[in-house]
Amino acid sequence: MAEPVVSTILTQLALLTSQELKLLWGVDKEVEKLISNFQAIQAVIEDAEYRQVKELAVRHWLDKLKEVSYDIDDVLDKWITTSKKFQMKKVENASKLWKKVSISFDCFFCKKVSLRHEIAFSIRDLKETLDTIAMEKNSFNFSPTVSTSTQLEHKITTSFIDLLEVQGRDDYKNTLINLLLIESSQAPIIHIISIVGMGGIGKTTLARIAFNDDKVNTHFDKKIWVCVSVPFVETNIAKAILESLTDVAPNVSELETMLRKIRQSLEGKKFLLVLDDVWTETPDDWKQLKNSLKCASKGSKIIMTTRKESTAKIMGATNMIPLGKLSDNESWLLFTQIAFFGKTKEKCEKFIDIGRKIVDKCKGLPLALKTLGSLLSLKSEVEEWQRALDSNLWGIDKIEAELFPTLLLSYYDLSSILKKCLSYCALFPKDYVIEKDALIKLWMAQGYLGNEEMELVGEKYFNTLVMRSFFQDFEKSEYDNNIIRCKMHDIVHDCIQSIAKNECSYIEFESPTMPQFEISTKSIRHVLIKLSSIPPYILNLKLRSLVVETERNDFTLNTSLSKKLTCLRTLALNLGWGKANLEGIKNLIHLRHFELHSITTVILSEALCDLYNLRTLDLTGCWNLRKLAQGIGKLVNLRHLLILRTFSLEYIPKGVERLSCLRTLNKFIIAGDGYNKKACTSLDCLKNLKLNQRSLELELGNVRDINALKLAYLESMKNLLDLVLRKWRHINIAFPKLKVLRFGYLTEWKEWHFETSEYTDEDSTIFETSECIDEDITIMPYLHFLSMIDCPELKAIPDQILRTPTLQHLEISDCDILRESYKTEDGRSKFSHIPKITID
Known part of the structure; x- marks a missing residue:
């Protein structure tokens, strides 16, 4: 997929001001030519993407285009990054007059001057290469407009079926037939039933079974089968309906005339219409046709099969049958x-x-x-x-001839950027559990989601791919039904991998020096490997994604290695409790996504804070990590700081409050005495951030200032569903929409009230007193799950919490007094209305 790279480059070129172009010493004409060439290529690239399926020469041309596009993207990104860092440096040092600072700034300026020469020469060389590719474009006679139907044929379906060749689907069949036969005074005039599922899952077969059922035959006066496919043209569909009703091919072409004849044929009659293989997402496409069918008798039904849930909704489906795989x-x-x-x-x-x-x-x-x-x-x-x-x-030839085109239809119906997002999933092995949020962050790192509201765009793209049946086996949140994880069907994965094989690769074998297969192209940009070490030939590729998953191994990113990985946008290391040495991290200037998972020992160098482009820093499970880089406030583009299960982390650096782009900080430590100058010692540090996350873990240090503990400072976190409080002794409630609340390791917590009026440090315990709260007031009215772990001194859970009407599950573990109180009749009566209670 070259189109997204081309779009990214045109965006970058637009960011370069005329002043910045002048600083590149005479390459302004070359840049103008780059823009002209890329605009001309962008106009026909969609046609090229389609034609590469059947034309090898076009595929090779696209490969060359991607190569030079990636190289140009790297050069421009390097220049823009350096310019932005130079501006930041000027602001930082504007008020500093020390000689030492002046010398440092002059050195930085000299480096920038040297870089201008380097980038100017690179642009000239790459411009010449692109000139050649742009000239070659003309020999292919690409069209600026293209339709999927011109490249991949949709099979024409009919209603005929050999029932002896059908296995299973009894539940689906019964559901569909019951919906067809049911009569209701509440039913709409046009009752539309949609069968939704991926290509090859059996939607048409299920529709045929119902269409040919004996009870269905006697229930309807008229039955009509129309294969719609692409494009959705009302005149063609009306003609097919009219021909089915009259058994004669209509000799008229005017839509108005055909719709009038359809009304005459169906008026007062109960009909069943099957619209098979519908792809449209434009409501107006069938508005007139739909209106013409309203003349029929009540109880008429339409079955529509589609691969896209969005199509079913747009067409006005009353019922939707999501068709799953066979058992x-x-x-x-x-x-x-x-x-x-x-x-x-x-x-x-x-x-x-x-x-x-x-x-x-x-x-x-x-x-x-x-x-x-x-x-x-x-x-x-x-x-x-x-x-x-x-x-x-x-x-296998037969598979390629029959199954491959079926799945390709779904792929080529996507926009170019959605194709890119989907093809990136070829990076993962089969049966891989894909974390939705993690995938969105990976897309973000590659520049697929634009520059504004990237998380919302990524969510939209993911949901679109879900509705088009590319993902399955969903795991959803029990609290709001949002998808958390999913998988891709093996055969869909094979199809996507065959498309992305020149760009994405998954490597797993015994020895890095003796691979089971040979990488046949240098155009691979994204690699996931499961090895004890990185094989040497990997370093010869201009990788943009390197994901390493291994067990109990060490990883050293020294200067020599990092200089071979300078194109990286994503570096993800899951070392299975190994160690990481990151001394060369400063060379990865393009890095957007940096992930260290389950690492025993890691020291974050301050050089990490020079990664201006970093969007995601994921340190999940680095349980021995004691300190974050103190200069973390310099990561001005950071959007996600993920630090769950970092049990040794002592504090959050004070600079975090300067991260204006930050959207996720899933753990926050309120540091106590001894960290005042360099650490966040109050929730006040978060009040100006635009955090937009669903879960948060709050850990309390040795805090003596009660004002530091006000949860009201987090009131901007409107989407918070899950709150975990660790090592707290003071509880103040400030989240009226909270659904999950977990308390852990509060060994000195004795009383739980809602209004604080005094503070005492007797036995290092914070006590709270409160005025009587109206018994009719319910605290946290949406609370679904309450967990109390290792709170041995806590005497009671407030009635205002226990009587929350939505509370479904109460978990109590290692809470001695609470456990004993539950044994009494009075205690049990307070909990009796809660559906699920787990007491250890």
Whole structure:
């Protein structure tokens, strides 16, 4: 996918002011030519992306375009970064008159002057390369407009079906038929039932089953089947409906005339209309046609099949049936019905074990099961079945001819930037659990989400891919039903990987010096590896993403290694309790996403704070990390600071309050005495930040100033659902929308009230007194889950909390007094209305 890179470059060029161009010593004309070439290429690149599927020469041209585009992107990003850092340096030193500062600033200025020469020469060289590529463009006769239908053919479907070839789907079939037969006075005039699912999942088959059901046949006066596909043209659909109703091809072409004839044919009649394979997302596309159908008798139904949930909603679906994959048993029956057809039971025996493995490979996708079953029905040797099992599915001609185009239709219906977001998922191995928020941050690092409100854009893109059936096996939050994690179907993954194979790669094998496969192209930009060390040939690639997942290993990013990874936008290290040495981090000037997971020992160098472009710093699980870089306030573009499970972390540097772009800080430590000059000692440090997160862990140090503990300073966190309080002795409630509240390790906490009136340090314990609170007042009216862990001195949970009507689960562990009180009849009566109670 070259289009997003081209768009990024044009945006960067627009950011360069005329003054900055003059500083590049005479390359303003070259920059003008770059802009002209990229604009011309951008106009036809969509056609090139489509044509590369069938034309090898176009694919090679796009590869060359991507190579030079990435190189230009790196050069421009380096120049913009240096310019911004230079401006920051001027502001920092504006009021400092010391000679030492002046010398330091002069050195920085000299480096910038030297960099201008370097960038000017690079732009000239790259401009010449782009000139050649732009000239080659003309030989392909690309079109500035293109339609998916000109490149990939949509199969025309009919209503005919051999029911002997159908396995499973009984629940779905019964649901659909019941919806068709049900009569209700509350039903709308046009009752639309949508079947939604990925390509090849069996939507059309299910519609055919219902269309040909005996009860359905007798229930409707008229039945009509129309294959819609792309584009959605009302005149074509009206013509198909009219032909089905009259059994004669209409000799009129005017939409008005056809709609009048349809009304005449359907008036007062109960009809069933199937619109198969609908793709449109424009409500007006079928507004007139829909209105013409309202003349029919009440009880008329429309079945619509689509891959896009958004289409179902736009078309006005009354009911939606999300079609899932076949069960293991249904998959086996469907496969064997085709693959074993005509074979005796004895001949089938030798294929059963390997056949089950092949069925597993299809992951419940009916089209894949049918295609492979049909292919293998002609194979009589076990070795031939084994080759089908061992091969990549896209290496099998029959699969490529029948299944691959079906899935490609969904891919090429996406916008160019959504194609890029989806193809990036080829970085992950099959069956990989994809964390939604983590994926959005990875997209952000690659520049796919623009520059403003990136998280909202990423959420929108993710939901679009969900609604278009690219993801499955969703894990949702029990509190607000938002998707947290998902997977990609293996065969969809194969399809996406085949598209992105020249850009994304997953590598896993025993020895880094003896790979099981050879990287055949230098155009790979994103790599996920599961190795004990980075193989040498990886360093010859101009990587933009390097994700390392390994067990109990050490990683050293020395200066020599970092200079070979200078193009990185993402560096993610999950070392399984290994150690990390990051002395060379300062060379990764383009880095946007830096992730250290589950690392035993790591010391964050102050050089980290020179990474001007950093958007995400994820230190989750670095349990031995004692200090963050003190100059963290210099990371002015940082949006996400993730530090959960950093149990040894002593404090949050005071500079965090200067991070105006920060959207997530999922753990905050209120430091006590001894850190006053360099640490955040009050929640006041967060009050001006625009944090927009769903969970927060607050840890309390040895704080003596009660005003430092006011949770009201966090009132701007409107989306907070989950609050964890650790080592607290004072509880003040300030979140009326909170759904999850966890208390942990509050060993000296005795009383829980809501209004603080005095403070005492007797036994190092903060006590609270309060005036009587009206019994009708409910605190935290949306609370769903309350957890109390290791609060042995706490005497009671306030009635205002316990009577929260939404409270579904109360967890009490290592809370001696609370546990004992629950044993009494009075104590049990206070908890009796809560559906789930866990007491350890």
